[in-house]
Amino acid sequence: METTHGPGVGDTAADFTLPDSEGNPRRLSEFTGDTACVLIFYRGHW
Amino acid sequence: MYHEFRRAGAEVAAISVDPPERSAAMRRDLQLPFTILCDTARKVITEWGLLNPREKGGIAFPATFLIDRHGVVRMREQENTMSRVPPARMLEYLRAMDEASQAPAPKRRGVSPGLMFLRAIANGFRHGTRVKPE
Numbered sequence: 001m002e003t004t005h006g007p008g009v010g011d012t013a014a015d016f017t018l019p020d021s022e023g024n025p026r027r028l029s030e031f032t033g034d035t036a037c038v039l040i041f042y043r044g045h046w
Numbered sequence: 047m048y049h050e051f052r053r054a055g056a057e058v059a060a061i062s063v064d065p066p067e068r069s070a071a072m073r074r075d076l077q078l079p080f081t082i083l084c085d086t087a088r089k090v091i092t093e094w095g096l097l098n099p100r101e102k103g104g105i106a107f108p109a110t111f112l113i114d115r116h117g118v119v120r121m122r123e124q125e126n127t128m129s130r131v132p133p134a135r136m137l138e139y140l141r142a143m144d145e146a147s148q149a150p151a152p153k154r155r156g157v158s159p160g161l162m163f164l165r166a167i168a169n170g171f172r173h174g175t176r177v178k179p180e
């Protein structure tokens with residue numbers, strides 16, 4: 001399976017939709033519409 | 047800390063493969079004010095090149111992105127669990143980004159964003175930061 005690198009600096013991040021912790025679908029563009037967004041990927045719960 | 051980011055003009059969101067129930071419990075326990083997104087299918091994590099397939103059936107490598115209001119990635123740092131980007135450095139970078147042009151960053155030059163980032167760190171050392179690094 002080809003691995004993709006995803007957006008680097010200068011690239012436009014493709015919008016995506018994921019459920020939040022309450023189960024509501026959220027789009028990345030909700031966080032970047034009016035403001036910049038700090039997006040933190042983390043390992044998850046131990 | 048979160049309000050510092052809001053004042054600097056940024057939203058914060060965290061993303062992992064944990065299911066919503068697990069993320070909601072962690073959010074309650076840690077009283078996190080920001081959104082947690084649940085990539086249980088590993089779709090975004092894989093597309094963004096952050097899949098660590100060797101642990102727990104596939105989890106995300108730690109990484110922090112700064113995405114501006116045009117949807118352009120201004121900073122991408124891939125980290126390890128022991129040394130995440132300190133919030134104070136993120137704030138400095140956010141403020142440096144705001145002072146620079148609002149136009150989208152040039153594509154993949156490599157030098158400009160890195161220079162801005164180093165300047166932000168240097169400012170942090172020169173002027174100190176009011177926030178305790180984690």
